[in-house]
Amino acid sequence: MRRYFRLYYKRWDGNIGAGLEEYVPGVYPSELKMFASVFIKQNTSDYDLICKLIDSYCPTEGPIKLFTTQLVDRYTLDHLRTRYPNIVFRRTRGSQIKGVRDFADDALRRRSTIIEKGEI
Secondary structure, X not given: OOEEEEEEXXXXXXXXXXXXXXXXXXXXXXXXXXXXXXXXXXXXXXHHHHHHHHHHHOOOOOOEEEEEEOOOOHHHHXXXXXXOOOEEEEEEOHHHHHHHHHHHHHHHHHOOOEEEEOOO
């Protein structure tokens, strides 16, 4: 069974705030299985940042579909597809990732990380 994730990150003042959520597709409003509001106190490349988030918060053993913002370039996505062959990467519009954008902003304001897992 395929799992679905959304990812968004924002750089500000040498820090990074990232939002990541696992959700059930087709349910409106989205039913979340897990969300993470992650604060990273260093500036790193897009590739290294996404790899760190996937390795920390996404299971890599099954089929996954990961939606990212359109800010992630094709070159980075090609390298990610090579490293994670079981993950389907898609770029999506900003309106579809409003929730994870809010998680990223929250992490930058709070300057800490919060992870919440549901029991679905």
